[in-house]
Amino acid sequence: MRVPKRIQGSTTRPLLITLIVVIVIAALGFIYASPYIAVNNLKRAADARDVQTVNSYVDFPALRESLKQQVADMLTRRLGADNGNKMATIGAMIGVTLIGPLVDAYATPDGVAALLNGMPPRGNPGEQPAPPPAAGTEGQAAPPAGNNANQANAEPPARETTAGYRGLNEFVITYRRGEGNANYSAIFRREGLITWKLAAINLNE
Template sequence: MRKWIWLVAALLLALVAYTAAGPYLTIRAIQQAVQEDDTRALARQVDFPALRGSLKLQLDDAMVRRAGPEVQASVLGRIGLQVASGVTAGLVETMVTPVGLAALMEGRRVWRRVDISAPPRPNAGADGQGKPLQDAEHRYESASRFSATVHDDAGRPVVFVLTRKGLRWRLSDIRLPL
């Protein structure tokens, strides 16, 4: 009977350790998928519907704040904001794909991914590109939310948020410095 208790305790400890290591394993899988240009592997690590929704909301909010209250108060301004919101939604749909996300995380432009005549991609590690989230600051926000923060060229934080559903961790949000 005592052996069973120890076995159950060991299994529970292994399950907790695996769950705690999950975000780090996901980040490593993302890095490896980007380095190897493996869009299928990257797609397994990203919750695309949640990521698209989050980015659409962030961009719409930033656009409305930058437009100011004068534009929001006028009828033509509101129509313009709705049209612009549709354009940003289309851009998010286009960019938040395995190919687009890999290019953004790697610091390359998406058109270079699809342009056959574009120069070959830089070697991973040669100039710091090719390994996303390498120098990120990691922290648990809760038992099911983990963030990895990197800084852009201007020193502004870009936060990659991973969420857990069951035992699986996936990238579900990118908080942009807007």
């Protein structure tokens, strides 16, 4: 029996609308999740020293400029807090002259891996990015030296990592530890609709 055209149309239209709604929801979900995907892909590539993939997820000129400014600000604050400690002041002044080499060391796949594993630059002369932690030890630190058994067995402060949007075109990962450890954030910026790149570091989060 031939189905009337009116019935065919009334059946097809709701299915088409439902399909369009599903596609739109899926697309919006993918767009929302795109920075999380970018961060995960970049961290894996940086840990594996996959230079080509790292380059596709990092805006190195912007990152270098951010690192230069942040390290300079960090050393300036250190100079202001020395309160007459001449040796500390001399050390900080030496550090200022070494901003360029430090930035060069961190604006690399090794440096990106360190930044995404919670190991930012400290502004020390001759500083190099720390290697990423071994599998299963991420966020842990070496036990403190000393003969005190309780001290040796004490666990280091756990690192807390939070991630989320800070505006429509900015996505931020914030790293926090216990007291006495600097907090900082890695800032990703949108390029296009679903492309995100590491573009800045905030060492005074």
